[in-house]
Amino acid sequence: MIRKYKVLFFILFLLLLFSLQLVEAKKEEKTNLAGKIITVDPGHGGRDSGTMYGKIYEKDLNLEISKKLKTVLEEAGATVYMIREDDSDLSSKWDAQKKRGDLYRRILFIQEKKSDLYLSIHINWGNGTGQEVLYHPINEKNKVLAESILREFQQKFHTERVLKKTNLYLYSNTRVPGVLIECGFLSNANDRYLLQKESHQQQLAEAIKKGVITYFSQIE
Numbered sequence: 001m002i003r004k005y006k007v008l009f010f011i012l013f014l015l016l017l018f019s020l021q022l023v024e025a026k027k028e029e030k031t032n033l034a035g036k037i038i039t040v041d042p043g044h045g046g047r048d049s050g051t052m053y054g055k056i057y058e059k060d061l062n063l064e065i066s067k068k069l070k071t072v073l074e075e076a077g078a079t080v081y082m083i084r085e086d087d088s089d090l091s092s093k094w095d096a097q098k099k100r101g102d103l104y105r106r107i108l109f110i111q112e113k114k115s116d117l118y119l120s121i122h123i124n125w126g127n128g129t130g131q132e133v134l135y136h137p138i139n140e141k142n143k144v145l146a147e148s149i150l151r152e153f154q155q156k157f158h159t160e161r162v163l164k165k166t167n168l169y170l171y172s173n174t175r176v177p178g179v180l181i182e183c184g185f186l187s188n189a190n191d192r193y194l195l196q197k198e199s200h201q202q203q204l205a206e207a208i209k210k211g212v213i214t215y216f217s218q219i220e
């Protein structure tokens with residue numbers, strides 16, 4: 001009987017040791033994102049579907065990728081705010097221009113959260129394939145962030161797309177550092193297949209996270 005207890009005690013001891021090691025491993029995942037505030041902006045939503053292919057809407061894919069991005073950034077130690085967590089947009093019924101009102105409130109959200117940076121998640125349409133990162137030079141850090149993320153895309157997915165500038169309203173009016181990330185082309189059959197796959201969405205999130213980590217190590 002006593003021998004039985006000894007064995008049980010030994011097993012419990014091993015379990016405790018193992019769980020302590022897990023806690024330790026979790027701690028080690030903390031990166032230079034600890035203490036950073038990041039706003040994730042899933043493009044479009046609600047009345048605005050973004051680009052679409054049949055019943056596949058950009059707004060839905062943006063949200064799925066953004067949720068995964070939020071999780072990996074949080075695991076790396078960042079505080080993450082999502083501009084939307086469901087199928088809604090930020091326009092008000094009083095807005096004369098709904099799209100402009102939606103974008104204006106996204107800018108306010110980014111600023112009010114005192115974000116260290118923001119990441120806008122979108123899907124492309126047109127004649128092309130692969131991921132793309134766009135920035136506006138309103139903040140000199142934007143280019144560093146865009147380059148860091150694009151480099152991860154090049155390494156992981158071998159995208160041949162180059163860095164681009166954007167003059168779109170949100171990016172040219174937000175002083176907080178941030179970029180526009182186009183995760184692939186809904187118009188391209190192969191991209192379309194990948195963009196709907198959970199594992200690919202997860203890889204996109206991981207690549208963006210790595211790019212953000214590199215960005216902070218470069219500007220600090």
Ligand SMILES: [Zn+2]
Binds near residue numbers: 044050051058122
């Ligand atoms: Zn879009």
